[in-house]
Amino acid sequence: MSKKKILIVGGTGYLGQHLLQSYYSNQSLTVAFTYHSSPLLQPLLDAFPDSQSFQVDLKSGIGFDAISNAFGQPDVVVNCAAISVPRACENDPDTANAINVPSSLVKWLQSFKQNSTLLIHLSTDQVYEGEKSFYKEEDIPIPVNVYGKTKVAAEKFISENFPNFAILRSSIIYGPQTVSPVPKSLPIQWIDSALSKREKVNFFHDEFRCPIFVKDLVTIILALTSQWLSEGKQMQLLLNAGGPDRVSRVEMADAVAQFRGYDTSLIKAVSASTVDRGVKSPADISMDITRLVQTLNINPVSFKDGVKLTLTTEAQQ
Numbered sequence: 001m002s003k004k005k006i007l008i009v010g011g012t013g014y015l016g017q018h019l020l021q022s023y024y025s026n027q028s029l030t031v032a033f034t035y036h037s038s039p040l041l042q043p044l045l046d047a048f049p050d051s052q053s054f055q056v057d058l059k060s061g062i063g064f065d066a067i068s069n070a071f072g073q074p075d076v077v078v079n080c081a082a083i084s085v086p087r088a089c090e091n092d093p094d095t096a097n098a099i100n101v102p103s104s105l106v107k108w109l110q111s112f113k114q115n116s117t118l119l120i121h122l123s124t125d126q127v128y129e130g131e132k133s134f135y136k137e138e139d140i141p142i143p144v145n146v147y148g149k150t151k152v153a154a155e156k157f158i159s160e161n162f163p164n165f166a167i168l169r170s171s172i173i174y175g176p177q178t179v180s181p182v183p184k185s186l187p188i189q190w191i192d193s194a195l196s197k198r199e200k201v202n203f204f205h206d207e208f209r210c211p212i213f214v215k216d217l218v219t220i221i222l223a224l225t226s227q228w229l230s231e232g233k234q235m236q237l238l239l240n241a242g243g244p245d246r247v248s249r250v251e252m253a254d255a256v257a258q259f260r261g262y263d264t265s266l267i268k269a270v271s272a273s274t275v276d277r278g279v280k281s282p283a284d285i286s287m288d289i290t291r292l293v294q295t296l297n298i299n300p301v302s303f304k305d306g307v308k309l310t311l312t313t314e315a316q317q
């Protein structure tokens with residue numbers, strides 16, 4: 001039997017690399033990934049020597065033809081590529097829109113004669129307004145910033161133009177560093193490093209999220225992949241993808257401090273309204289993950305356990 005083909009769009013990013021690692025270890029799959037910035041970093045080439053990589057620009061669609069020629073039609077595409085920093089989206093809305101709404105990717109997938117690809121797309125909790133707790137998938141998205149608006153537009157574009165998809169509205173993704181370290185700061189490592197200096201650090205007490213451990217998000221994506229590959233039943237799924245705990249930034253810092261044994265009086269609780277981050281940030285976008293748990297029978301780890309897993313894995317790397 002021929003191997004099934006997986007394509008990770010944005011394989012060089014934080015989630016993309018974690019996914020690449022998991023797919024790569026499955027002998028029944030052939031894995032390819034895309035990158036955007038050149039050149040491709042050596043640690044990635046060393047870690048995944050057998051996987052094909054393609055330079056693709058989602059804005060122009062340049063690069064997809066080369067994938068058709070060298071790799072062929074994928075059975076599953078996971079789109080992890082985005083301008084994922086809200087402030088960057090706010091500063092350049094046109095570019096954010098052109099990249100975050102994956103119209104070039106969808107058009108490329110439409111060009112294949114067979115309808116045999118599942119598209120798994122990463123969206124965000126920032127589609128929600130942030131005015132109540134535990135949003136459900138059926139709540140109307142009211143994004144408050146450009147990043148959220150581009151993600152809502154992406155969800156709409158995919159659901160109107162592609163028949164077989166799963167959209168994951170992810171909360172903050174946290175976990176260990178990647179094979180080839182990503183340039184942005186990672187949330188748990190940032191808190192750990194800030195508190196390790198033994199100086200007081202400000203954390204918001206009034207911004208709530210349901211952070212998800214990266215390996216749980218990978219498990220969710222692998223479950224969707226194997227469901228499609230084994231059953232071949234098209235899906236139109238929209239899932240909140242968060243952890244089970246609604247936490248403020250203060251509570252996130254507290255979990256790190258407890259694990260490390262830092263003095264918790266270093267954590268200074270302040271209101272998010274005291275800081276201008278150059279972009280509006282929704283206050284409470286905690287999510288109800290009942291649909292995720294019931295659909296895939298996956299129970300993401302608690303935030304406390306995820307912190308422990310993150311920092312113990314980091315220590316071993």
Ligand SMILES: NC(=O)c1ccc[n+]([C@@H]2O[C@H](COP(=O)([O-])OP(=O)(O)OC[C@H]3O[C@@H](n4cnc5c(N)ncnc54)[C@H](OP(=O)(O)O)[C@@H]3O)[C@@H](O)[C@H]2O)c1
Nearest residue numbers: 010012013014015035036037057058081082084122172173
């Ligand atoms: N990280 C989080 O906490 C979080 C939370 C909620 C939702 N999400 C969503 O989850 C997904 C993955 O997030 P992440 O943190 O792993 O992202 P990331 O680390 O910022 O990676 C972004 C990826 O997009 C690629 N990319 C950027 N511009 C591109 C372009 N013009 N054409 C093609 N590819 C381009 C980058 O390629 P190069 O590296 O080669 O430039 C990189 O592989 C994103 O959709 C993000 O919005 C993330």
